[in-house]
Amino acid sequence: MGEQGEPELCDWRGTMISDKSELYSLVPDSSVIHASDPKFDGQRLIVACGDEHMRLLVEVYRRRPFIEADQ
Numbered sequence: 001m002g003e004q005g006e007p008e009l010c011d012w013r014g015t016m017i018s019d020k021s022e023l024y025s026l027v028p029d030s031s032v033i034h035a036s037d038p039k040f041d042g043q044r045l046i047v048a049c050g051d052e053h054m055r056l057l058v059e060v061y062r063r064r065p066f067i068e069a070d071q
Contacts, residue, residue, distance in 0.1 A: 022048070
């Protein structure tokens with residue numbers, strides 16, 4: 001469930017997960033800048049409704065190029 005107890009949405013299908021079976025994972029994503037903690041920059045939290053959708057999502061992010069920030 002989300003922060004306020006609302007059902008999560010599966011990032012693969014976009015459907016509600018109302019049975020508390022959601023899975024979470026951090027994946028590399030160079031476009032992410034965390035709002036309050038820079039140690040989480042470059043990481044995206046994804047949500048899936050099951051193992052298969054999580055595997056597919058992780059694979060999509062694994063294949064994306066990761067562009068290091070310019071200093």
